Amino acid sequence: MYVQGEEMIKKSASLRGQGEFDEAINLIEENMDLIDPSIRLHAWVEAFKAADESGNFSLAKKYAQVVAQENPDLPGINKYL
Numbered sequence: 001m002y003v004q005g006e007e008m009i010k011k012s013a014s015l016r017g018q019g020e021f022d023e024a025i026n027l028i029e030e031n032m033d034l035i036d037p038s039i040r041l042h043a044w045v046e047a048f049k050a051a052d053e054s055g056n057f058s059l060a061k062k063y064a065q066v067v068a069q070e071n072p073d074l075p076g077i078n079k080y081l
Contacts, residue, residue, distance in 0.1 A: 005035030005043060012046045021054035041070050048077065 008031050015024035028035075028047040035043050048063035057080075064080035072081075 003036045003039055005039055008035060009043050009046050016050045016053065021050045024050040041067065045074065052076065
């Protein structure tokens with residue numbers, strides 16, 4: 001079953017894997033309204049990972065706080081909370 005936004009999350013992960021962190025984050029940020037609410041947490045996690053891996057502490061903290069609202073036990077976010 002296709003869920004709107006899956007491809008954007010996959011593309012963001014691919015960009016992150018290529019070290020294109022800003023592009024990965026922008027893809028999520030610019031398209032969040034188009035991503036199905038049922039998978040938005042996955043999108044925020046992807047943005048968090050990109051910010052974390054790029055060393056952008058303030059942005060990683062922002063995304064960690066968003067993710068923590070729905071899943072406070074997600075590994076990796078606690079160091080930013």
